[in-house]
Amino acid sequence: MTLSVQDLRVYYRTLRGEVKALDGVSFELADGEILGLAGESGCGKTTLGKSLIRMDGRMKHVGGRVELDGEELPIGDTVKMNPFRFTEVSIIPQYSMSAMNPTRKIGRMVRELLDSRGVTVDTEELHRRLDLVELDRDVLKRYPMELSGGMKQRMVMVISTLLNPSLLIADEITSALDVSTQKAVVTTLKGFRDLGFVKSMIFITHDISLTNQLADTIMVMYAGKLAEKAPSDAVVNRPRHPYTQLLISSLPEVGVRYADKKLTGIPGNPPSLLDPPVGCRFQDRCPLAFDKCREEPPVVEVEKDHYVACWKA
Amino acid sequence: MLKLQGVSKVFKVGTFGGRTATAVDEVSFEIGRGEVVSLIGESGSGKSTIGKMVLRLIPATAGSITFDGADITKLNRREYYRKVQGVFQDPFSSYNPIFKADRIFSMIKEVYFPGESAQAWREKVAAALQDVRLDPAAVLNKFPHQLSGGQLQRLLIARALLLDIGFLVADEITSMLDASTRIDVLNLLADLKQRGLGVLFITHDLALGNYISERTVVLYQGRIVEYGPTEKVFEAPEHAYTRKLLASVPQLHRKWEGV
Amino acid sequence: MTTTDPVSTTTAPDPGTPPVSVRREALYFAVRNGKLLVGATIVGIFLLVGIIGPFFYDQSPMAYVGQPMLPPSAEYPFGTNTFGQDILAQFVYGVRSTFEVGLLGGGLAAIIGMLVGFVAGYRGGLVDEILNMFTNVVLVIPTLAVLLIINAYLGIRSVAMQALLIGLTSWPWAARAIRAQTFSLRGRDFVDLARLSGVRTGRIILREIAPNMSSYLFMTFILLFGGSILIASSLDFIGLGPTDGVSLGLMLNHANQWSALMLGLWWWFVPPGIGITAIVGALYVANVGLDEVFNPKLREL
Numbered sequence: 114m115t116l117s118v119q120d121l122r123v124y125y126r127t128l129r130g131e132v133k134a135l136d137g138v139s140f141e142l143a144d145g146e147i148l149g150l151a152g153e154s155g156c157g158k159t160t161l162g163k164s165l166i167r168m169d170g171r172m173k174h175v176g177g178r179v180e181l182d183g184e185e186l187p188i189g190d191t192v193k194m195n196p197f198r199f200t201e202v203s204i205i206p207q208y209s210m211s212a213m214n215p216t217r218k219i220g221r222m223v224r225e226l227l228d229s230r231g232v233t234v235d236t237e238e239l240h241r242r243l244d245l246v247e248l249d250r251d252v253l254k255r256y257p258m259e260l261s262g263g264m265k266q267r268m269v270m271v272i273s274t275l276l277n278p279s280l281l282i283a284d285e286i287t288s289a290l291d292v293s294t295q296k297a298v299v300t301t302l303k304g305f306r307d308l309g310f311v312k313s314m315i316f317i318t319h320d321i322s323l324t325n326q327l328a329d330t331i332m333v334m335y336a337g338k339l340a341e342k343a344p345s346d347a348v349v350n351r352p353r354h355p356y357t358q359l360l361i362s363s364l365p366e367v368g369v370r371y372a373d374k375k376l377t378g379i380p381g382n383p384p385s386l387l388d389p390p391v392g393c394r395f396q397d398r399c400p401l402a403f404d405k406c407r408e409e410p411p412v413v414e415v416e417k418d419h420y421v422a423c424w425k426a
Numbered sequence: 427m428l429k430l431q432g433v434s435k436v437f438k439v440g441t442f443g444g445r446t447a448t449a450v451d452e453v454s455f456e457i458g459r460g461e462v463v464s465l466i467g468e469s470g471s472g473k474s475t476i477g478k479m480v481l482r483l484i485p486a487t488a489g490s491i492t493f494d495g496a497d498i499t500k501l502n503r504r505e506y507y508r509k510v511q512g513v514f515q516d517p518f519s520s521y522n523p524i525f526k527a528d529r530i531f532s533m534i535k536e537v538y539f540p541g542e543s544a545q546a547w548r549e550k551v552a553a554a555l556q557d558v559r560l561d562p563a564a565v566l567n568k569f570p571h572q573l574s575g576g577q578l579q580r581l582l583i584a585r586a587l588l589l590d591i592g593f594l595v596a597d598e599i600t601s602m603l604d605a606s607t608r609i610d611v612l613n614l615l616a617d618l619k620q621r622g623l624g625v626l627f628i629t630h631d632l633a634l635g636n637y638i639s640e641r642t643v644v645l646y647q648g649r650i651v652e653y654g655p656t657e658k659v660f661e662a663p664e665h666a667y668t669r670k671l672l673a674s675v676p677q678l679h680r681k682w683e684g685v
Numbered sequence: 686m687t688t689t690d691p692v693s694t695t696t697a698p699d700p701g702t703p704p705v706s707v708r709r710e711a712l713y714f715a716v717r718n719g720k721l722l723v724g725a726t727i728v729g730i731f732l733l734v735g736i737i738g739p740f741f742y743d744q745s746p747m748a749y750v751g752q753p754m755l756p757p758s759a760e761y762p763f764g765t766n767t768f769g770q771d772i773l774a775q776f777v778y779g780v781r782s783t784f785e786v787g788l789l790g791g792g793l794a795a796i797i798g799m800l801v802g803f804v805a806g807y808r809g810g811l812v813d814e815i816l817n818m819f820t821n822v823v824l825v826i827p828t829l830a831v832l833l834i835i836n837a838y839l840g841i842r843s844v845a846m847q848a849l850l851i852g853l854t855s856w857p858w859a860a861r862a863i864r865a866q867t868f869s870l871r872g873r874d875f876v877d878l879a880r881l882s883g884v885r886t887g888r889i890i891l892r893e894i895a896p897n898m899s900s901y902l903f904m905t906f907i908l909l910f911g912g913s914i915l916i917a918s919s920l921d922f923i924g925l926g927p928t929d930g931v932s933l934g935l936m937l938n939h940a941n942q943w944s945a946l947m948l949g950l951w952w953w954f955v956p957p958g959i960g961i962t963a964i965v966g967a968l969y970v971a972n973v974g975l976d977e978v979f980n981p982k983l984r985e986l
Contacts, residue, residue: 153604154575262469291468291630292674300685319605323676326685349678363609365637366678367660371616376637379606382574483877504883512881520874522893530878537883582878 115279115313116142116165121177123157123164131173132386134160136337138177139412140420142280142313147306149328149345150317153360155383157337158317159207162282165315166202167194182279199230203278203311207285210265213257220253223272232276242271242310246301263294270301274310281311285318299327322364325349330418333357336383336394339412343419353415353426356395393423401425427624428480428510428593429456433489435475435648449475451648452489457593457624462616464627464635464656466671467645473628474515476645477597480626481512493593508538511586515598517578521570527578528566530585538589554584558614576607583614594618597628612638632675636660644668714978721978724971731964735784738777746774746931757952764952767943772936776956779933783914783960786848786932790913793852794859795906801856802863803890807871817864824857829919836925844927847920851913859905866901870894900976907968914961933957 123135135157142148150158163169165179167188174189181201187193206212214222227234240250246267257265266286274281283302287295305311318324324331325345332342333354341354352358359379369376381398384390390397392407399406405424412422435450450472457463467473478484480491482498491498498506514520521527531551535542542550555562558580565577573581579599586594596615600608615625616638629635635642635656642659644652644667651665663669676682715721744750753769755761763772805816832850870876871894879889895902918934920926926935940946940954 153606292632292671292676293468295676296674296682296685299682303685320676321605322678325678326676326682360606361678363606364678365609365612365633367633367636367672367675369633369637370656371613371638375613376609377613378608378610478877481877481881483880507881507883512877514874514877516874520878522875522897524896530882533879533882533884 115144115146115182117180118165119178119180121161121164121179122175123160123177124173124175125160125171126173127387130387133337133389134386135164136386136389138334138337138339140332140339140342142315144312145306146330147303147314147316147328149321149324149331150315150334151319151321151324151331152334152340153319153383155336155386156334158334159284160337161334162204162284162315162317163206164188165280165282166198166204167191168204168206199226199273199278200276201278202280202282203273203276204282204284205269205273205286207288209269209273209286210262210289213265213269215257218254218256219260219268223253223275226272227275230276239271239275242275245304245308246271263290263297266290266294266298267301270298270305274305277310279312281305281314283314283316287318287323288320295323296326299323303327321349321361322366333360336389337386338394339420339422340395341419341421341423342412343421347416347419353419353421354395354423355399355401355425359400427457427459427494428626429492430454430476430480431490431492433476433479433491434487435472435479435484436487449648450479450486453645453648453650454489455643455650455653457626459592459624460619460622461641462619462625462627462639463641463643464629464639465643465645466629466632466635468630468671470647471645472648473630473645474597477512477595477626477628480595481510482506504537508589509591510593510595511589511591512595512597513579513582513586513599515601517575517582517602518570520582521578523570525569527568527570527573527581530581531588534585534588550588551584554587555581557587558584559610560584574607575603576611579603579611580614583611583618591623593624593626595626595628598630600634601629601631608634632660632671633677644671711978715975718974718978720970721974724967724969724974727963727967728971731780731960731967732784734777735781739781742774742777744771744774746770746778750774754948754950763956764950766939766945766950766953767948772952772956775931775936776933776960779931779936779957780960782844782927782930782932783917783934783964785844786851786917787910787914787964789845789848790851790855790917791906791910793849794856794909794913795902797852798856798859798905798909799863799895799902801860803867803894805860806864806867807886807890807894809868809871813864816860820857820860820864823854824861826854828854829916832916832920833923833925836920844930844932847917847927848913851916855909855912855916859909862905863898863902866898867894870897900972903975904969904972907965907972910968911965914965933960937961 119139121135121138125132125134138161150161152158164172164174165186165188170191179186179188186197186202223239224234243250243252248264248267252260252264252268260268287298290298302314302316306314316324316327321331328345330342331345331348333340333348333356335356341348341352341357348357349361352361363376363378365376379398384394384397393410396402396406410422410424412420413426415421415426431454433450433453434448437447437449439445439447453476455463465473465476475484479486482503485499493501493506493510522529535547539547552562555565560577560580565573565581570578600611603611612634615627618625627635627639639656641654642656643650644659644665646667652659652663652668659668660672663672747770749769750771751761751765751769753765753767755765757764761771761773763776766772801816801820805813831854835850876889876893879893914934917926917932918938921932921935921938926932936957937954940950945953
């Protein structure tokens with residue numbers, strides 16, 4: 114078991130109160146597993162990803178326990194997390210492509226980054242990995258500005274997995290890319306896992322169709338909580354949570370046309386996380402809601418490896 | 427209704443325009459009344475540049491764009507915008523952040539309906555909001571950051587409807603929206619067809635283009651590589667690029683080959 | 686949509702927002718902003734001292750009224766200088782002319798800077814190239830030397846003329862900063878949308894772009910204001926200032942020239958020093974407050 118998350122709660126402090134961005138989420142991630150974390154903006158998926166590496170100072174770790182390879186991650190402590198970052202847990206953040214220092218040549222940047230972790234560059238290994246993602250070795254002598262978006266993205270992927278971390282978190286790394294580049298990035302990520310560069314991976318995206326191409330398991334989140342988690346195939350073809358069902362039925366696929374089959378979205382907006390409703394957080398938008406939904410539904414394993422938080426599931 | 431003939435756009439780059447870059451290269455197509463045409467391409471394909479030229483936000487370098495037979499560059503700007511409007515990709519950038527979101531309506535009133543009484547205008551706005559299925563109490567008198575992306579995009583469509591437009595340029599209007607609200611905005615656009623509106627639907631998402639449009643234009647590096655009825659483009663694509671695009675689209679119920 | 690920042694996606698209605706016009710609303714937050722109030726109050730007090738002080742403290746700033754080097758007393762609240770001039774009288778008149786040269790010089794520079802910056806940034810292309818070149822030419826002119834020459838040849842001695850010369854030479858950096866800001870705002874979709882609403886260029890600059898930079902423009906003005914005061918002081922110091930008046934800068938430089946520090950005449954240099962620091966500092970604090978007032982996002986966080 115690579116990762117085990119128990120009842121994780123992470124809030125953001127604002128002047129108007131605490132935003133309960135992540136409110137009691139538990140799950141496990143097996144060795145070699147790729148978990149697709151899906152959901153809409155504000156559902157807590159990025160918060161979950163960032164909290165596992167404690168990247169954002171405004172985050173307040175309210176509760177919960179995270180274990181990586183049997184060792185507890187000190188995710189409430191920025192300083193104590195330092196030895197784990199990059200070596201054990203690595204993240205490719207959403208805007209990583211623009212996060213590269215424009216005044217440093219890429220090779221120097223990599224060297225400095227590794228120096229700060231007390232590691233020297235294994236040039237041979239670095240070159241091998243550049244070849245693998247089809248990047249010219251010359252990129253190390255160039256500035257970030259000289260690389261295209263897709264090249265930068267591949268460079269960031271190489272850098273963040275250079276030390277073979279146990280867990281890689283990829284946060285919306287494909288959302289700014291063209292479809293053909295998306296496919297290349299997803300293929301590369303899968304290759305990294307297959308080659309053992311990373312033991313397991315959390316792939317965060319809003320695009321379920323894309324997640325399905327890569328992930329072994331998909332976890333759907335809604336308003337800071339887990340809604341459904343199951344093998345990809347089950348989530349896509351046999352969703353049990355009403356939110357997942359509505360979400361999937363709202364996705365247009367090539368072949369589905371307005372004139373033949375009019376799709377519908379989900380009416381309403383997600384609740385404010387400053388003061389979320391008691392009970393199921395989807396109740397106001399759910400067509401199946403009934404009295405019981407005012408109590409919080411527990412996460413139940415409805416069939417093997419298929420977890421759902423809904424009274425009707 | 428709208429016709430592009432050999433339209434090109436060449437940008438000058440560098441100081442005093444020392445070098446040039448061709449963004450759009452001899453593009454011709456036509457959009458009729460009550461028709462949605464999707465313009466599909468990846469970043470850098472020139473699709474947004476075409477939208478901007480149709481909206482007269484940038485001039486074309488060569489070729490002609492005509493609206494109901496008249497060269498759009500010869501038309502009075504204000505009169506042209508009464509009939510042709512646009513909605514853009516980023517709902518948050520489309521609103522001036524320091525003003526309330528409904529200012530986009532008062533701007534229209536100032537220029538196009540200066541004589542209209544406040545009461546009549548309110549009714550008109552309410553009717554337009556109803557057309558885009560927005561509750562006036564929920565969206566009026568709010569700052570942009572207090573509204574969701576879906577609400578903001580609908581407000582922009584309502585704004586266009588206030589003008590009784592005949593043609594709408596929709597440039598990636600759903601790409602920043604959540605899946606659960608995206609389809610409703612898309613449906614709204616498709617509904618406009620029934621009013622006889624022509625829509626240029628610019629997108630990188632093939633599934634969306636396929637969903638609402640009658641005809642599809644596929645753009646690659648500023649050139650049209652495929653143009654035809656949507657079913658034909660999607661079911662029997664002729665150009666290798668179109669086929670490659672179709673193979674790269676992540677589909678919910680079909681896994682990519684070789685991944 | 687890809688941002689998952691819960692702060693910006695939770696969209697509860699703001700209960701404190703009164704349903705009135707933007708201007709009323711800015712005022713609503715303005716009177717509740719501590720930084721703005723403190724800054725404006727300090728500037729206001731000095732402004733009052735400069736405007737009505739001379740009427741109340743009926744003492745000539747240039748006259749030799751008492752014994753030299755008197756420490757502060759009931760008769761001379763700020764004491765006297767080496768020549769026996771009343772420092773309080775010099776101070777109130779100095780504050781006045783300091784405001785004059787700051788407002789006129791800084792104001793003129795701000796107007797030119799905005800005009801050039803807005804037009805260059807918004808229009809782009811050839812207009813931008815030409816204006817940019819003009820800006821760069823003025824930028825590299827050694828301002829002080831030119832002012833020296835003009836001042837020496839034309840023999841200008843009035844505060845207004847001094848301010849005019851300062852204003853005409855100190856705008857380039859402001860123009861460049863405003864141009865850059867305008868350029869980035871111009872690329873935002875709301876500007877295109879205003880064009881699609883048939884709004885004309887001048888109005889777009891005035892009503893869409895400028896309000897977004899209002900605090901930035903204000904800060905530009907503050908820096909130009911402060912800069913004008915400092916340039917004026919330098920000119921005063923080398924005897925090219927308005928001979929018929931006083932200014933805080935002139936007082937400081939006189940104090941320096943006559944070794945006030947070594948003689949222990951702290952009452953000579955402390956008031957003008959505090960005056961300049963307080964005026965510019967208070968304007969800066971007010972500017973930070975103003976940013977919060979104009980930016981709805983900062984209001985809530």
